[in-house]
Amino acid sequence: MRRGTRISLAIWSALVIAFLWIPLVIIALYAFNGSTLQSWPITDWSTHWFSVAWHNADARSALTLSLKVGAIVTAIALLLGTMAAAAVARYRFFGREAISFLLVLPLALPGIITGMALNSFFVFAGISISMWTIVIGHCTFCVVVVYNNVVARLRRTSTSLVEASQDLGADGWQTFRFVLWPVLSTALVAGGLLAFALSFDEVIVTTFTAGLQETLPIFILDNIRQGQQLPVINVVAFFVIAITVIPVALAQRVMRDTGLIRRGSAQVTEAVEAAEIPAV
């Protein structure tokens, strides 16, 4: 590649990265704006609004609800996503392709469709709006996120590990605990963190499944729309950026951890020992 091309590619990349980050930096700086007016540049620097936001009862209850929903959704997504991935990655059966197509739908279909569909489903089924309807709404796509992570990991893992474990007399639980778990754990941690981040940030589906309840994003949305308590929203925005950035950075670190397969095979020996096979 010519030098000129490389340099122009580098410059373009730097500009696009700047485009991605400048708005985030600006909104993070607004959290330190002492004035109630949102004008740029900031002239009155202060941390006053941090304590105001901290004592805001609505913001606190919204945060609590978001954390609760996020935790429940992550647990359900991990369980169901892993089960579906185990079946699709390991077995060939009629309709397998159709299932993997169906499971992409919640990510590929616009959120407004998912939201409205769930809302009318709840109305038709006579399910009243509660925290659990928010949970169901988030589960539709969070299960898929975990599924994608786990299915990718399983495809890269050789089936002979499981077969070896079974040949050596391990039962299903032992095979899972000592062979599959070490291979899958990082994919599960990453999938779980991403599912939590998605749930914590979700707006569109939530507006259809939350009724009058306020999750943190709904709290932000309502206030931005009405232009109310913007200084408090600036602080909340600052924290939301920090909170979603941390799990993703962690997930990245975990996924980068290589050598999983080697560690997995070491665990086979351990599994064999744990299976208490009498020495012949």
Add this chain to the structure above:
Amino acid sequence: MAADAGAFEAGPPGRRARLRLSGLFWRRPWLKALSLLTLPLGAFVIVYIGALAVVFVSSFWSVDSFTSELRHTWGLANYRLIFDTSQPYLHIAGLTLEMAAAATLTDAVLAFPLAFFMARVAGGRTRAILFVLVLLPLWSSYLVRIYAWQAILAHDGALNWALNGLGLPDQNLAYTNTAMWIVFSYVWLPFMVLPVYAALERIPDSYLEASSDLGASGFRTFRSVILPLALPGLVAGSIFTFALTLGDYITPALVGGTGSQMIGNVVYDNFATNLPFAAAFTVVPMLIMGVYLLVARKLGAFEAL
């Protein structure tokens, strides 16, 4: 041999039962697949697919204009209303498609050189840093990123401050379609970078060497080797940018103007009072995405997701 088999089955009864169960599953893989799939797939089909079916069916119903109650009489009245040229709905659907196409194209243009730089030019360390720099905005709050642009594009915001600093006149971009275009392109950009990067990274170096050995110029190699191999990645990225724009109503509500209504806004405003009409209007993006996904699968985008 019989004694060996006995030795395998030694141990407490619980373990023996578990071994029998694993044996059963091993002999009948379909049974294991079935027991693994029933719960997730059952829940998924009942809730999600069931809900989509409800929407589709109710789009053929109507609503009593006095009592707001659903009337289960079948008809195409809702669809006729959408395609009625005296109504604003066709125009709104057109604007939505236009926005989706504009954001997708803009993101493809912005993302491709960056993805190319990450995949084929940058060294390992730079690449890792760029990867995180693209990934973090993707996961940081979508609402906050829209809100950031609201503040930037405002009359006394950062954009006009920067323009004035360069000696340029003010731009009143707040609450316009241009603002929507900028924000859509901004929020979905990482969704385009990542699949394109993945596709470009998978191209073996030997292909590029072979191309230049055969006498192709840089441009020819790009057009005939790199671009076709990157296409699944571009299509995969466009699934996200397109679908997400089609279903969005937050961006038009926050940074759009009075004439910036999109399909999502009409659906959101109507779903409580006139479910059948809102349902009919969601069928439009559903069909568009259905066709889009089928074409994308043909182009091999699913492997690049």
